[in-house]
Amino acid sequence: MSEIKLMKGNEALAEAAIRAGLQGYFGYPITPQSEVMEYLALEEPKHNYVLLQAESEVAAVNMMYGAGGAGARVMTTTSSPGFSLMQEGISYIACAQIPCLFANIVRGGPGLGTIQSSQSDYFQATKGGGHGDYHLIVLAPNSVQEMVDHVYLGFKLADKYRSPAMLLSDGAIGQMMEKVQLPSPIEYKPDKPWATVGKKSGQERNYLTSLYIQPEEMEEKNIELQAKFKKIEENEVRFEEYKTNDAEIIIVSFGLSSRISKKSVDMAREAGLKVGLFRPITVWPFPANKIADIAARKQVKFFISVEMNAGQMLEDVKLAVNGKKPVYFYGRMGGIIPTPKEILTAVQERSRS
């Protein structure tokens, strides 16, 4: 049964995971996302999932590999420094093609950084993050409701493509309280003939590996993976547009900064500027084709990428626009959240120059 509740982003994410049939959670505490494990720990007696606080994020991601490889629906959540520690494991998971769900509730870096909200892990999330050629499916929620919806979607896409998927969220969305509609619980029945659950008699054993020592085999594996990534790019791009139809100026923004940018759009419209917002919901696969279409529109004068980092998605926007129109950037770093007014001012300055 679906339900409407007032919930904190991190708790909504945890509740959504339970409802989506979570079977294993492995994590290590880090602010600003520890509420996820705390919520799951409180709820544990009522459900059937396995919850284990690991000795590190390195261990947690490898428990995900083991449990996910043995067919379970598994999730871990962390924040930036912890996500860095998981990268080696994610690279193995991507190559061994183990479906599982990650959430990075991003805080400002580099280093130990700040516990305040940031978007400075965009590169790490969308460009692979670890060693080798691979991608995760990366969803960028901008509300507590989407924290819920993207858990369902993330699990579904992970299974569909035998791939790691992740939520690229941030501290503010993790901590904010909003009304959410919680979907009805799923009875999860995995269909994973490749999983290591014990060799069936008369059948070949299952094994999961990322080792292909002969370069020809390794290249073949890479070709297989790239074909999968291409399919994901063709089928799973998601985005939202706000007042872009007649817009002359396009703000491109994801996650938390897109929420703020939406207000800036309204303020700009009141001030007589035709501004629209383009929000990638999947930051990988990136909606490059759609941005290219918009760039081709005659009335569009320029793009401005608004992010809480030093300009990371900016590179993807530039690649998509491909020189057709100018692409500018406005951002704050280190855990500072820009105000709608600040973004509006940046847009106004660009439109005057």
Add this chain to the structure above:
Amino acid sequence: MKEGYKLIYQKPKTLRKKRMHYCPGCFHATTHKLTMEVVEELGIQEKTIGVCPVGCSVFAYDYMDVDMQEAAHGRAAAVATGIKRMHPDKIVFSYQGDGDLAAIGTAETIHACNRGENFTFIFINNGIYGMTGGQMAPTTLEGQKTTTSPYGRDPKKVGLPLKMCEIVSQFDAVAYVERVSCNTPANARKAKRAIKKAFEYQIQGLGTTFIEVASNCPSGWKCTPEESLEWLKEKVFPYYPLGIFKNPEEK
């Protein structure tokens, strides 16, 4: 069977028909066989899931005919934890070298043992990094020469070799710890018995079971297989004594 012949020994059916890549005389091959004989004798081939490490035994899944996962270097204990927690009714083992289990993976090893994860460690301690060409391991003996300790291991600089059986037998949740070897047929039989007991205790749900094989690496030690057996007797066993460190039957 040809007339007049009697079958007295054959490879276990749980070993795949694949030529092993191990160097001549290496105990990895022996330990693979012993482990798979145990799986066959216990009739648990369809319920067993193995985890192989990064090290010379990285290809163990090519030889062992059970479901397997290949872990990142040092993480086999975490991977085995993930599998066993999801499938408590399955028999899970990790198969790891000394660099894997006692250097890069020490944290995972110690914590899995302290939690009493109900799987079996098969720990191949050959005192060296075999796969990468004979570098110093956490278990390299004092004075032992390797490519990264060319003048011999200096404990003042890098400490003394780690004794994993002695360490993990301290944990309450660890059920069974034994150090074995394969340097003689008698010892190999003992090693097999130990692996079998470990699996049986796991099936009984007693907690972590940990079998260390005081192993050899003729290639890394730069000696013949025969000389490696001498080295084991003269140098390794005095520092790493064989025997049971923890026995659930004595509780």
